[in-house]
Amino acid sequence: MNNLRAIIVDDESLARRGLSLRLQQIPQVDVIAECANGAEALAAIAKESPDLVFLDIQMPGIDGFEVVRQLQTDNMPMVIFVTAFDQYAVEAFKVHAVDYVLKPIDDDRLHEAIDRAVAHHSQEQSELTKQRLMELMMGMTGATASSIEEMAKGESAAQQWPEKLVIKDGSDIHLIKAQDIHWIDAAGDYMCIHAGGDTHIMRITMKELEAMLNPAQFLRIHRSTIINTNYISGAQTLGNGEYMLALEGDTQLKVSRGFRDRVKELLSA
Numbered sequence: 001m002n003n004l005r006a007i008i009v010d011d012e013s014l015a016r017r018g019l020s021l022r023l024q025q026i027p028q029v030d031v032i033a034e035c036a037n038g039a040e041a042l043a044a045i046a047k048e049s050p051d052l053v054f055l056d057i058q059m060p061g062i063d064g065f066e067v068v069r070q071l072q073t074d075n076m077p078m079v080i081f082v083t084a085f086d087q088y089a090v091e092a093f094k095v096h097a098v099d100y101v102l103k104p105i106d107d108d109r110l111h112e113a114i115d116r117a118v119a120h121h122s123q124e125q126s127e128l129t130k131q132r133l134m135e136l137m138m139g140m141t142g143a144t145a146s147s148i149e150e151m152a153k154g155e156s157a158a159q160q161w162p163e164k165l166v167i168k169d170g171s172d173i174h175l176i177k178a179q180d181i182h183w184i185d186a187a188g189d190y191m192c193i194h195a196g197g198d199t200h201i202m203r204i205t206m207k208e209l210e211a212m213l214n215p216a217q218f219l220r221i222h223r224s225t226i227i228n229t230n231y232i233s234g235a236q237t238l239g240n241g242e243y244m245l246a247l248e249g250d251t252q253l254k255v256s257r258g259f260r261d262r263v264k265e266l267l268s269a
Contacts, residue, residue: 003030004114004121007048009041009067010056010082015103019054019082022110028118038062042070049242049257050077052117057083057092068095078120080113161214167193167200174200178213182231182247186224197249221245221263222256235267243267 006029010016016034023029032048035041037059045053057064064081065088071077081092084103092100098120099113165181167174180195186206193200202209210218210226219229227247234246243255243263255263 003028004051004078004117005030005032005048006052006054007031007033007035007041007044007050007077008054009035009038009059009064010054011036011059012056015056015082019105022105022107023054026111026114028114038064038067041067045071045077047238051121052078052080052098054080054082057081057088058085065091065095068097078117080117162212165193165202165212167202169201176200178217179228179230181213181218181228182249183228183251183253184209184226194251219262219266221253221259223258225253227253229266232266235263 006023008016008019008023008031010019013036016036020031020034023031029052032050033044035044039062041053041055042062044050055064055067062070064083068079078098079095081088081097081100082103082105083100086102089100098117101109101113162178164175164177167176176193176195182194184194185192187201189203189205191202191204191206191209193202206224206226210220213226217229218226220226227245231248232245233248236244236246238244238254242257242260245253245255245263247253
């Protein structure tokens, strides 16, 4: 497995330096940037797409929790909070931090946190590999994820792609044409479906919704984002080999590294 590409964020220069020196002794981690505040952190994360961020909580201006809240879901690295205060532990795990380390940092505790990050990253990479194999089969056969799983069990099923999605909003029922959907992003247990200038909320898993959409038209660009390829109006190649896709209506969405090969193939077709 490749080393974790990491960014250190702390408003104290000595703290940044001390952690950087410690991480130099840990072969699983490569520090690619250091940031002195939340604004620098957001810019560096957008530019570098790190695997891991060591993030101080109490910083002037944008604090560590606000950094996490402002991150795009398709650009979310693992986070290890590093702080001198222990009262934030519960909130840290509420925002799905990998770990929470107190200053002054104990070497054993730092290694434990990094081991957790490595294990978490390995699990994510395994899931991405499975997803990419599934998408390759979908692209080759035109089958859905669910039908491929059935074929893997020795079963087969014909799939008809629905022309409309039925979305319930309280007592209202909306019928949304699949061809009108520009893009979809996940928000917890709900899917935000952006179509015709409106956003509709649908309670369904990403896997279930993806299985309902024609893979010849809809493309997964992140574990939490699907786009309608008919609405791609342009693309920008980023310095790290990734892409920023532009959709009609001035929407810009970043392609995560695990899905860039499919996008590259689409753009070169």
